[in-house]
Amino acid sequence: MAIEVFNRREIKYLLSDEDKEALLGIIGQYMDSDPYNKDGKPYSICNLYLDTPADELIIKSLEKPAFKEKIRLRSYGQVGLDATVFLESKKKFDGVVNKRRTNFVLADAYRYFEEGTIPQNPAVKMNQQVMKEIDYIMKFYKLKPRVFISYDRLAFFEKNNSDFRLTIDRNIQTRRTDLRLDSPIYGKQLLPEGKWLMEAKAFKAFPLWFVHFLSERKIFSSSFSKYGAEYKTHLEEVKNECIE
Numbered sequence: 001m002a003i004e005v006f007n008r009r010e011i012k013y014l015l016s017d018e019d020k021e022a023l024l025g026i027i028g029q030y031m032d033s034d035p036y037n038k039d040g041k042p043y044s045i046c047n048l049y050l051d052t053p054a055d056e057l058i059i060k061s062l063e064k065p066a067f068k069e070k071i072r073l074r075s076y077g078q079v080g081l082d083a084t085v086f087l088e089s090k091k092k093f094d095g096v097v098n099k100r101r102t103n104f105v106l107a108d109a110y111r112y113f114e115e116g117t118i119p120q121n122p123a124v125k126m127n128q129q130v131m132k133e134i135d136y137i138m139k140f141y142k143l144k145p146r147v148f149i150s151y152d153r154l155a156f157f158e159k160n161n162s163d164f165r166l167t168i169d170r171n172i173q174t175r176r177t178d179l180r181l182d183s184p185i186y187g188k189q190l191l192p193e194g195k196w197l198m199e200a201k202a203f204k205a206f207p208l209w210f211v212h213f214l215s216e217r218k219i220f221s222s223s224f225s226k227y228g229a230e231y232k233t234h235l236e237e238v239k240n241e242c243i244e
Helices: 017-029 056-062 106-115 128-141 208-217 226-243
Strands: 005-016 031-033 043-051 067-075 084-093 096-105 144-158 161-175 195-202
Touching: 005 017, 017 161, 017 195, 017 208, 043 056, 056 067, 056 226, 067 128, 084 106, 084 128, 096 106, 096 128, 144 226, 161 226
Parallel strands: none
Antiparallel strands: 005 096, 005 195, 031 144, 043 067, 043 144, 067 084, 084 096, 144 161, 161 195
16 A cells, blocks of 8 residues: 555446455465455545546546546545555546556645645655645645545455455445544445445556456456546436426
């Protein structure tokens, strides 16, 4: 989780319960579980996605441009104000994702969002170059927290090949109020019952065993985006409220 800068392809798939169980039945032959999946149990990830008041970044992203970017603040589970969190820039161009992140103390992050001044906290080792890049984007778009999205994750790394990674997410919850990472984890469910979101992540080609698994189960890639799906759901809710 400490990697600050990397490039890779990320392909998403929606799995049924049966697909997920079939994958977990063979995955131990090829992949090791993430150390944070203690005793095989998922770990929680919480995010605050930042956007303009008019949601310009997610609207642009849903138009599927060649280049798109997101800014988010991430924690692993509900955390306190003195906890280390991660401010991330995620850019995608021509199918390749570039993610850059820097450490923050949560209380400093809240102040930064309100005041726009980069904190100088000697207790935190901040990546100054990444921070400058994110600060430029923050100020250019005037970004503020807009959406909370959390999920429980199982993660795996291929044996002897750290390039290939699989994540399986469930219990994806979203909300547009109480936008804090120190608040309890709650929200509206984004996926229907019995569905799981899997992401295959690699810079090089996916391994043959994984390609064969997808082919045998007739699992096809999906353009599903957590933030994108949340925004579409939000639009429907606003539309329904207007009708009522």
